[in-house]
Amino acid sequence: MAAVPHDACSEPPGKPGGWQIESGGDLAPPPPSAKRPVAPGDPCGFDPTGNFESAVLVNHARQVEVAGWAIDPDTTGPVALRITVGAKVYRVTASVKRPDVAREFPAYGSAHGFHALLDVPADGAAHVWATVLNLGPGHDNRLSTRSLS
Known part of the structure; x- marks a missing residue:
């Protein structure tokens, strides 16, 4: 990949991370002042983004059902997430078809949803992190923390 001048990457408001998650999990576009759109494989290597939509205890609180979506601007393919349930760590792939995500990020396609059923540690867990x-270039992105009750 060719080197990119530093100032070309300094303002990435058009990247998926520039989108805001509104109440109810709806996506709101970045402000119209976005100067530079990001295409898959952009050499600036922006951080991934997404929405950790739910974490619900099921099966008599022995498991947690998690769901959401994730995109990394460095690829059009599925991306991995680290889901932490208490002290237990799981790896989940965001590859479930999500037409709503594809409508908002057409360059990336629809295979960016995640849904998994994960065991809760025997000593219980109060929180789930996604x-x-x-x-590529950039950093991991903690989407949010959900409390289990």
């Missing part, structure tokens, strides 16, 4: 694992 972190999108970065591909």
Whole structure:
């Protein structure tokens, strides 16, 4: 990949991370002042983004069902997430078809949803964290923390 001048990457408002998650999990576009759109494989290597939509205890609180979506601007393919349930760490792939995500990010396609049923540690867990694992330049991105009750 060719080197990119530093100032070309300094303002990435058009990247997926520039999108805002509104209440209810809807996507809101970045402000119209976005100067430079990002295409898959952009050499600036922006951080991944997404939405950790739910974490619900099921099966008599022995498991947690997690769901959401994730995109990394460095690829059009599925991305991995690290889901932490208490002290237990799982790896989940965001590859489930999500037409709503494809409508908002057409260059990336629809295979960016995740849905998994994960075991809760025997000593219980009060929180679940979802972190999108970065591909290429950039950093991992913790989406959010959900409390279990």
